[in-house]
Amino acid sequence: MISFIIKGILRDRSRSLFPALIVAAGxxxxxxxxxxMQGGKNNFIETxxxxxxxxxxxxxxxxxxxSDLLPNDLALTGATGLVSNLRAEYPELIWKPxxxxxxxxxxxxxxxxxxxxxxxxxxxxxxxxxxxxxNQNHRNLPEAEILNLKKxxxxxxxxxxxxxxxxxxxxxSSLKINPGDRATIxxxxxxxxxxxxxxxxxxVIRFGVTPLDKTLVIADLEEARQLLDMEDAAGEIxxxxxxxxxxxxxxxxxxxxxxxxxxxxxxxxxxxxxxxPLILTLGEQGGLGDMIAIYDVYAYVLVAVFVAVMSLVLWNxxxxxxxxxYGEIGLRLAMxxxxxxLYFSLLGESVIIGLIGSVAGTALGLAISYYLQTYGxxxxxxxxxxxxxxxxxxxxxxxxxxxxxxxxxGLLATLLGTAMAGLGIFRRRxxxxxxxxxx
Amino acid sequence: MxxxxxxxxxxxxxxxxxxxxxxxxxxxxxxxxRGQFAGLVGPSGSGKTTFLNLIGTxxxxxxGQAIIMGAxxxxxxxxxxxxxxRRHIGFIFQTFNLFPVYTVYExxxxxxxxxxxxxxxxxxxxxxxxxxxxxxxxxxxxPTQLSGGQSQRVAIARAIVKKPAxxxxxxxxxxxxxxNSFNILDIMLELxxxxxxxxxxxxxxxxxxxxxxxxITLFDGRVAKDELLEPASTPPPAT
Numbered sequence: 140m141i142s143f144i145i146k147g148i149l150r151d152r153s154r155s156l157f158p159a160l161i162v163a164a165g166x167x168x169x170x171x172x173x174x175x176m177q178g179g180k181n182n183f184i185e186t187x188x189x190x191x192x193x194x195x196x197x198x199x200x201x202x203x204x205x206s207d208l209l210p211n212d213l214a215l216t217g218a219t220g221l222v223s224n225l226r227a228e229y230p231e232l233i234w235k236p237x238x239x240x241x242x243x244x245x246x247x248x249x250x251x252x253x254x255x256x257x258x259x260x261x262x263x264x265x266x267x268x269x270x271x272x273x274n275q276n277h278r279n280l281p282e283a284e285i286l287n288l289k290k291x292x293x294x295x296x297x298x299x300x301x302x303x304x305x306x307x308x309x310x311x312s313s314l315k316i317n318p319g320d321r322a323t324i325x326x327x328x329x330x331x332x333x334x335x336x337x338x339x340x341x342x343v344i345r346f347g348v349t350p351l352d353k354t355l356v357i358a359d360l361e362e363a364r365q366l367l368d369m370e371d372a373a374g375e376i377x378x379x380x381x382x383x384x385x386x387x388x389x390x391x392x393x394x395x396x397x398x399x400x401x402x403x404x405x406x407x408x409x410x411x412x413x414x415x416p417l418i419l420t421l422g423e424q425g426g427l428g429d430m431i432a433i434y435d436v437y438a439y440v441l442v443a444v445f446v447a448v449m450s451l452v453l454w455n456x457x458x459x460x461x462x463x464x465y466g467e468i469g470l471r472l473a474m475x476x477x478x479x480x481l482y483f484s485l486l487g488e489s490v491i492i493g494l495i496g497s498v499a500g501t502a503l504g505l506a507i508s509y510y511l512q513t514y515g516x517x518x519x520x521x522x523x524x525x526x527x528x529x530x531x532x533x534x535x536x537x538x539x540x541x542x543x544x545x546x547x548x549g550l551l552a553t554l555l556g557t558a559m560a561g562l563g564i565f566r567r568r569x570x571x572x573x574x575x576x577x578x
Numbered sequence: 579m580x581x582x583x584x585x586x587x588x589x590x591x592x593x594x595x596x597x598x599x600x601x602x603x604x605x606x607x608x609x610x611x612r613g614q615f616a617g618l619v620g621p622s623g624s625g626k627t628t629f630l631n632l633i634g635t636x637x638x639x640x641x642g643q644a645i646i647m648g649a650x651x652x653x654x655x656x657x658x659x660x661x662x663x664r665r666h667i668g669f670i671f672q673t674f675n676l677f678p679v680y681t682v683y684e685x686x687x688x689x690x691x692x693x694x695x696x697x698x699x700x701x702x703x704x705x706x707x708x709x710x711x712x713x714x715x716x717x718x719x720x721p722t723q724l725s726g727g728q729s730q731r732v733a734i735a736r737a738i739v740k741k742p743a744x745x746x747x748x749x750x751x752x753x754x755x756x757x758n759s760f761n762i763l764d765i766m767l768e769l770x771x772x773x774x775x776x777x778x779x780x781x782x783x784x785x786x787x788x789x790x791x792x793x794i795t796l797f798d799g800r801v802a803k804d805e806l807l808e809p810a811s812t813p814p815p816a817t
Contacts, residue, residue, distance in 0.1 A: 143684070143688070146680065147677075147679055147680070470675050474688065475660045476660065
């Protein structure tokens with residue numbers, strides 16, 4: 140009987156080709172949208188992690204409470220020792236001390252007078268230490284790689300000498316800065332005094348993240364410490380998973396473990412709890428946890444909507460097919476096939492069609508997703524005024540779920556559509572069969 | 579005495595029609611022994627198709643009894659009725675009703691699939707049935723490649739392949755020309771003789787009526803006349 144069904148499906152294109160195409164289209168769209176949303180979500184997470192939050196971040200409790208204000212007077216002291224402890228205790232992560240600071244960038248003319256000036260968001264990272272390979276005896280990734288500096292460099296080079304900085308592309312353009320130009324950073328020290336230091340612009344960098352391109356200046360950590368009077372201090376210590384995949388549950392467990400130990404140590408030593416180091420996960424910073432949850436809800440809603448819409452389409456297709464096959468169904472009933480068996484044979488057909496369509500649609504959806512995982516879509520026109528930490532090139536991301544998610548609408552909707560359409564078989568009155576056949 | 583294959587006792591079927599009722603069959607009592615070649619004749623609305631529906635277990639009577647192969651149809655569940663049709667009753671329709679996407683062989687094989695017979699036995703029986711209707715060489719053809727007469731012969735093969743006790747044929751020659759009609763009737767008569775299958779026709783066609791061994795005339799849902807015809811009265815088929 141199965142071969143009878145399969146022969147029917149293969150020979151009757153209106154029974155197979157049209158429904159299979161609908162299923163394939165639905166499965167393809169589901170796979171593509173899911174992968175693209177995953178890509179968008181991970182893009183957002185990864186960009187935030189690399190530049191703003193890490194997968195985990197260590198701060199003092201007081202700093203964490205006011206981190207939007209970049210309160211470097213509440214920064215972690217004894218940062219070198221703390222980073223060493225973190226590297227020893229949690230070696231599976233890459234730990235990187237950073238300082239974020241606000242200030243002004245002043246560009247002088249040939250006479251030393253201000254030619255241009257603009258507010259900046261400064262980021263001090265271990266550039267020189269990485270260059271000197273000081274971080275080789277533990278799990279490490281140079282900051283240049285974490286921040287994708289080489290990839291984003293559009294003019295000049297990365298800092299190699301003392302007192303060199305990188306400037307965001309939009310900022311460089313608005314202040315008319317070129318590599319080799321002198322620039323003065325004006326900020327405030329740990330104690331609130333004015334901090335001024337001259338630098339040379341080594342390169343101009345495009346992060347592809349609008350807020351960063353507009354304001355970011357990157358300097359070496361040691362030089363920033365000198366500028367800001369933050370000897371052996373760090374505003375934040377970033378923790379990264381080496382593969383840059385955020386693991387929320389693992390991160391939360393680690394944070395709980397660290398924070399509990401930290402509190403215990405403070406209790407026994409009588410330290411000021413405001414200056415205790417505290418680990419926050421990426422999800423606990425800036426409402427990112429909610430954003431991730433919303434993304435996930437969108438993904439589920441998307442699949443649910445596809446299942447519902449495709450069920451309606453396939454229900455309609457099933458009804459049309461049933462009408463077209465009215466004679467065949469009636470004949471089979473007259474020849475002694477039971478309603479139940481006939482119903483299940485139609486469901487069997489729908490499973491075969493659903494499988495074929497789902498496999499084809501998933502393959503097509505994966506192909507498109509893999510293409511967009513490599514090349515992405517440039518959404519710069521939409522992110523030009525955005526303050527979100529997202530790259531302008533939004534890429535898809537193919538995950539294990541991408542391989543199976545197309546089968547949910549593909550199989551479920553086909554089965555559901557046929558199940559609804561096929562219910563008509565049970566309402567079919569065998570008494571009218573003769574009349575129908577003669578019609 | 580052998581049990582009749584079909585027996586009806588005061589068989590009545592009333593259809594509701596708005597506030598009124600139409601009595602399609604009115605206390606019809608008939609008995610058919612195995613191997614009869616019988617036909618129901620009468621004007622449209624006389625109850626021929628209603629009678630065939632009831633005998634074919636496609637419908638249930640309003641009152642009275644229809645006993646098919648020893649089973650009273652009012653007492654059958656839908657599953658039991660389907661089982662009775664699957665094993666003992668074959669249908670031949672005016673419009674052939676073949677499955678267009680399947681070959682001649684597969685069309686004839688279908689009733690055996692429903693019976694769950696093994697492939698070797700199915701093959702034997704299908705080829706035997708196609709030999710009966712002289713279409714063995716067209717086994718791989720599709721219905722669209724056949725003439726009307728050939729299509730009806732395939733329908734006959736499909737009806738007899740399971741060797742049923744009863745074949746119900748509703749206007750089987752209505753869509754055929756005279757030559758094909760006589761060919762079909764010759765085959766059916768031969769099957770009736772060789773396999774002792776009971777044929778029950780509903781027809782207006784004079785050609786069919788001339789082949790019948792028993793002619794039952796229905797009028798207004800009642801049996802107006804029930805005649806046994808001599809075999810000698812059957813005219814020779816046209817060539």
